[in-house]
Amino acid sequence: MELKEKIVSSYVAFENKVDMNSDIHEIRSKALQNFEDLGFPTKKLEAWKYTSLNAVLKEDYSLFPEKENTIELADVKKYFIDDIDAYKLVFIDGKYSSFLSETTHDTFDVCLMSSALAKPKYKAVIENYFNKIAKQDNLTSLNTAFANEGAYIYIPKNVEVEKPIQILNFTTGSEAAILLQPRNLIVVEQNAHVQIIERHQSLTSHPALTNAVTEIFAAKDATVDLYKIQNDATNASLVDNTYIEQKSNSVVSVHTFSFGGNITRNNLNFYQRGEHIDSILKGITIIEGKQHVDHHTLVHHIEPNCESHQDYKGIYDERATAVFNGKVVVDKEAQKTNAYQQNNNILISDKATINAKPQLEIFADDVKCSHGCTIGQLDDAALFYMQQRGIPKKEGKALLMYAFANTVLESVKIPEVKQRITKLIAEKLGVDIGFDL
């Protein structure tokens, strides 16, 4: 049976199991219909021209594993940023692990989507925010149809969450192959502040496909910093759909670090509904082998006097392929917009590929929109210079690459995250140097 059929025919059983009378029953059914009509994306779609899921979709995925799997903290400790105190939401094969998690309901909620969907206490928030900005496209619809588990984060007015929240999704390989569809909702009310670190990690070599959807609402004066660490094993693929709505004077930053995984597709969408908003989108991609990373970003400037800053750096070795498609839309009303986009790429091997496409649609006439895109190689003259000073070629290369990517790291606000990323980069480049730049 094809994956699509298998998914569609499993829907009734899924709904029976979760809650037929759920308030979101209708949203789910509609989304399923939508997915049934659209099917999985193919390369015929402009947005998927350079990313094919065909090979990944051939696996016979388990959709709703029944088994509760446990893992030892010692085995997965290294995937946490464990040198900081943090709230934790940990999911194992799509199921919540209370043992590894640390939730709260004190002044704000860091808990489970499944309980938020089920309990009357959260009804108003779910009604106001759930599936309000997620697109009705094929994969987001697929996620919505089976939306049940994930992170639910609600930060009320004026609350500054003093420690970061880590969301970790592990797959254990207890199934031959697994499809996961986490659904996260993050609502940050007026003048509230939260930092979130997100990671997907497969613990074995069994194929895993994750189709995640995260909706983030940042109210007036809110600040949200989201760090996505994508360093999964090469048997794991990820489609990460993130939708962010911002109100006046809010600042939202998303840093995406893509080092691992088989196929990784990031759909990162910002909608600016207010004035004096700042949206920050940054990314470092370092891949090799046959890895593929696709960044599709959208910043929709809807109202005047807002800013957006994009900075994506990519380094590709061997036969790695990558896509950067950065779309900036400036509506007619969005005068005095300041939109900045930078995308720089280094091809280490002549077999590696980057398809880079800045896409600006500007309907206002008094705006500042800049974009720059470069594709180059490592500078041989710089390498020789470094070698001459005693820095071996491999370390010299790593240092050059690190310096190239470092503009993205500069805006990381959590020092421990920055250190971890630096370490991951050193590991990825196979060197043992500190990168004190």
Add this chain to the structure above:
Amino acid sequence: MLIAKKLKANSINRMLKIENLQASIDNKSILNGLNLEVKAGEVHAIMGPNGAGKSTLANIIAGKEEYEVTNGTIELHGEDISELAPEERAHNGVFLSFQYPVEIPGVSVTNFIKTAINETRKAKGLEDMPAKDMLKMIREKSELLEIDRKFLSRSLNEGFSGGEKKRNEIFQMAMLEPKLAILDETDSGLDIDALRIVANGVNKLKSKDNAVIVITHYQRLLDYIVPDFVHVLYDGKIVKSGDASLALELEAKGYDWIKQELV
């Protein structure tokens, strides 16, 4: 017996010995049988017209891979280094002050030199230099080159003036304490004050245990760094050698008379 002893002392004393060096790039021959011997404690100047092969010689000693050495040997302390990677030569004490120092955005002067020193120490099986010692050394050497503190936190060579780049090269030389320093047109792009600072720095670093090769077009630098030997490089060979007075003669008469002598 006495002779044998003297020979041995000589070979220890001998820093660099180049014999019949022939090299080409893209099948174009640039060095055509060059011989050069440099002993510890000596300063050699290599002069010559444009295109004679001066920078090629410097780059080949440093190990730049684009050049193909077709014949001859390069020995450092009696050991053939022609198969060594550039960093290995650096670890053995070879330093090249670049004619055009490369800009490395995103890496500060301080951290670049820290990495260079610690990679060199690593190659020798030593631990990283303690941060305190490193800072002290940086302070001393930057004072010697009259380098401002703020300058050290800037990206390496990025946006530096010609003079700043050259001073930074000699600063790195001071930090790395090489056995054999090759200064490739270190005087070009320097005003007279910067020239004096750079030359003063080089002179302070000179000792009986290290050697300096100064590559230059002009006599000017040699007023400050006085050479023991002056060689004229022409058409990929050293065609004339002498003492410091040869540089003065070249300054006065140009290179044409040497070309004519060769015919």
